[in-house]
Amino acid sequence: MTGNTLPVATGLSIDKDWWRGAVIYQIYPRSFQDSNGDGVGDLLGIAERMPHIASLGVDAIWISPFFTSPMKDFGYDVSNYCDVDPLFGTLADFDWLVERAHEQGVKVIIDLVLSHTSDLHPWFVESRSSRTNPHADWYVWADPKPDGTPPNNWLSIFGGPGWQWDARRCQYYMHNFLTSQPDLNLHNPDVQQALLDVAQFWLDRGVDGFRLDTINFYFHDKELRNNPALPSEERNDSIAPAVNPYNHQNHIYDKNRPENLDFLARLRALLDTYPAATIVGEVGDAQRGMEILGEYTKGNDRAHMCYAFEFLANDFPDAARVADVMDLVDRVAAQGWACWAFSNHDVVRHTTRWGLDHAASRAYALLLMCLRGSVCIYQGEELGLPEADVPFEALQDPYGIEFWPEFKGRDGCRTPFPWDGKLQNAGFSPVLPWLPVPYEHHGYAVAEQELDPGALLHHYRRVIQLRHDHPALRNGxxxxxxxxxxxxxxxxxxxxxxxxxxxxxxxxxxxxxxxxxxxxxxxxxxxxxxxxxxxxxxxxxxxxxxxxx
Missing domain, CATH: 2.60.40.1180 (Golgi alpha-mannosidase II)
Structure with a gap:
């Protein structure tokens, strides 16, 4: 089936601009609903809870990675782009989920990780086997310096050098994240085509678009030049924690390369052959994030929108801060389109991060729905969930384990979703979950809030409906x-x-x-x-x- 013949999903009208001003609900599948009693959320669990999602009035869901993976970075290390990891179900389960969502007027966006794979991906297994195999140039390989050290000073976001020695090829390979997440070489046109084929595979299964992980990391400098140092006064911890030396560099050579725009144009051309598919790009850059957002979403041949980090930082969004962010948009991204968020699967939940009480949470929920751009809300945000305090012995996140205790990682925002406070594990699973459900989260559960007219859950429904009812708020x-x-x-x-x-x-x-x-x-x-x-x-x-x- 080609993009030109793809049928329109039941219950969804063809509106190529549906994404502009849309409200997108992010789902972290491990923690949403366990349908088979193994302690881990799955695709059928999402399908089971689709009535709750639809009741919010959101336009789409964004599902974090569920592809085949060794799960060293919980799905962001992909070993097969075109299948579902058994932990989450099957391709048939995914098809059922898409059908259920479309029946209720909710579009489906999936999280594609195109900058790197798992080191268990067949492409990398072959690539590392020799310097002459068909996939030898599919990853970023480099010879050592004469003294045996890495080819340059690039660093990993997860700590340490951005290079890992491989004894099979007697070369280093580049990894922006874990050593088990080698970076793909998108300078190779065969790699680009393989990734476009992955996108087409999922579009043909009925998805309505992609959230592109680390969209500005796709290309590296071919000359492997050193990143310059970043003055201490320009450093911030919006992308990496303050204790990470990654913040000491100006990352102009290991990411943010101009070749990215040509690849995005190829990807956008593919999506444009489908009725109404969209791209949400994640721009990870602490210094030029908004400027890059403007570049990547300008015109009709790049990403439709990009995920903005300004309100995911620790800075409290008081009046002056909000005005400064909006002024920045007007100055460097006026022709682009931002997708705003307060919380996601990588940062401390904003009710805790900003110390919000119930009244403040209501105000910021309405503000989010009134800003120009699109909106992402993260599962549990509609309940006002605070960050969970996960003890070290229960941590799963390698990022937190590496930098504990100064940085406790991302598990505190990834704990299971509370459905019913009267049930074991708040209704998420009948067995011990992969992360503990905090006792205090039981009181925030959906079942409890449904019975309280003043609960934050009802407020989120009202403000989302307000956005839909008024074109000036959605797209004005x-x-x-x-x-x-x-x-x-x-x-x-x-x-x-x-x-x-x-x-x-x-x-x-x-x-x-x-x-x-x-x-x-x-x-x-x-x-x-x-x-x-x-x-x-x-x-x-x-x-x-x-x-x-």
Missing amino acids: RQSPVRAEGHVIQFEREQNEERLFLAFNLSEEPVDIKVPRGEWQALGQDVNGAIPLDGWLHLGPWQPCILAAV
Whole structure:
């Protein structure tokens, strides 16, 4: 079956721009729902819980990797791109999941890891066997310096050198992550074609797009030049923890290479042969992330949107910070399209990271749905889950094990999803899960929140619906975001709809002046502030949306 003949999925209309302003729900499959009692979540578990996902009103799900893998990095080390790891089920299970999602109007995005594979992938097994085999040039190999040390100073995000010695070839191979995750050589056109074939395989199975892991890591500098040092004042820990020397370099040669754009154009051309497929790229760069986002999403021959890290950092998003981020977008990515997120599977959950109480969580949930761009929410975010405290002896994440205790890794945001606090393991699994379910998470479970009209779960449903109901919020123009004290203000506009938005991002009440014109309060069930004589009184953490009349 070719892209030109792919049937439209049941329940989904053909809208090639559905992604623009969409709300995407990220699922970490190991931790969503265990359907077969082995303590690990799986694809049938996701299908079983599709009613909950659909009830949120999201446009799509993004499923983190479920491909065949030795699981040294929990699926981000792929040994077979075109099959499902038995831990998660079968290809038939995946087909059933896609069918269930499409029946309920939810599109399916899967996580493709194209920059590297597992060292158990057949491509690498052959590549390392000799310097003359058919796959010899499919990975990044280099001779040592005369003194036997690695060819340059490139580092791994997971700690240590970015090179690993291989005695079979008497050469080093490059790895941006674990030593068991060798980097593919996309300078080789055969590698590019193989990866395009992988994308086509999944598109032909009915997926609606891809989240591209580490999209700016695909190419390396052919000359293997050393990365320059990064001044200490320019370092930040948005990509790697502060204790990692990876932050000491300006990564201009081991990633962010210009050749990336040509490959993205080839991938985009493939997706454009399908009715409505999309690309969400993950840009991992601490210095130029937003600038690269602008480059990679500009025009119609690159990624549709890129995942933004600005609100995944530790910096608290007070009014000044939010205004600065939006100003950065206007300056370096005005022609691009961001996909915003507060939490994901790699960072401390934002309720803990930012110390949010219930009122603040409600305000930031609405703010996320009001920003120009698309949106990702991470499983459990709709419940307000705090970060779990996983003891060292229960850790699974190699990143946390390497840098403990200064950095505890990513397991705290990956613990199993709580469905029913009255059940064993909060309804995730009848047996001991792969990570423990924190006792305090039982009180946040879906079953408990469904019974509480004031629960955060219902608020997320309302704010997502508000975004869908108002074109100006989903896809409208956005004025410059202004910060005045603790309040941010901006406008969204689409066709005849004009909205004024204000958010008090503090615990202190404040009065603000409303722009001239006639306004009426919008979405009283999510904000509640009403203008009076040209003024608004905003209580602690209170937002307000006004519609021009």
